Amino acid sequence: MAELLSDYAGQWRFDPAHTRIGFSTRHAMVTKVRGAFNDFEGSITVDADNPERSQVRLSVDVASIDTRNADRDQHLRTNDFFDAPHFPKITFVSSRVDQVDEGHFIVSGDVTIKGITKEISIPIDFIGVDRDPMGNLRAGFEGSRRIDRQDFGLKWNTALDSGGVLVSDKITLEFEVSAIKNEDGPGPAGAAQAAD
Structure with a gap:
């Protein structure tokens, strides 16, 4: 990690056009629903x-x-789930970054969903870094972490005739991140969009 950090120290910003913040869960015990x-x-x-x-x-x-x-x-925006009108943001702020081995990290910190804050640790893989056609230094990261939605007050469900439930309590958070380094020098402010 020391070599990686010494080479790429500084500020990076997520590129929304090339980043996915998603999730998946079981529906009716047999299929997956994915979202972002x-x-x-x-x-x-x-x-x-x-x-x-x-x-x-x-x-x-x-x-x-x-x-x-x-x-x-x-339905997910209502109080049955996220209650978006009263809790418009989900946030994560890390408290520590540990290297497991080359290219693999554990990012630990506080996630807040529906006003409830819990500490979680997320395994993250460093995919690589390169210059894009617009001259931006761009790095890729991927990771996922399973959480229990009931820990964050997302408790709505419906029982099935089989004895199961409509929506699984276990939710897998999915991160596919493209981050651009904030650098001094040439490069249009809208490079992320222009590079589509």
């Missing part, structure tokens, strides 16, 4: 001197939830 949040802001601060103090921040607009079904999305 379309509006969010994220940043990474890489600290070469104190690697464990490197920081990741993420803020997600709950109302931007998208499972490709308008009725389901509207």
Whole structure:
């Protein structure tokens, strides 16, 4: 991690056009429903001197939830689930970044959903870094973490005749991040969009 951090220390911002903040869960015990949040802001601060103090921040607009079904999305915005009018943001603020081995990290910190804050640890893989056609230094990261939605007050469910439930309590959070380094020098402000 020391080599990675010394090479790439500084501020990075998530590129929403090439980043997915998503989730998946079992529906009716037999299939998966996948979704994502379309509006969010994220940043990474890489600290070469104190690697464990490197920081990741993420803020997600709950109302931007998208499972490709308008009725389901509207239900998820209600108090049965996220209660978007009263709790419009999901946030994550890391407290520590640990290296497991080369290219593999554990990012630990506080996630807040529906006003409830819990500490979680997320395994993250560093995919690589390169210059894009617009001259941006761009890094890729992927990771996932399973959580229990009831821990965050998302308790709505419906029993099935089989004895199971309609929506699983276990939710897998999914992160596919493209981050652009904030650098001095040339490069249009809209490079992320222009690079589509």
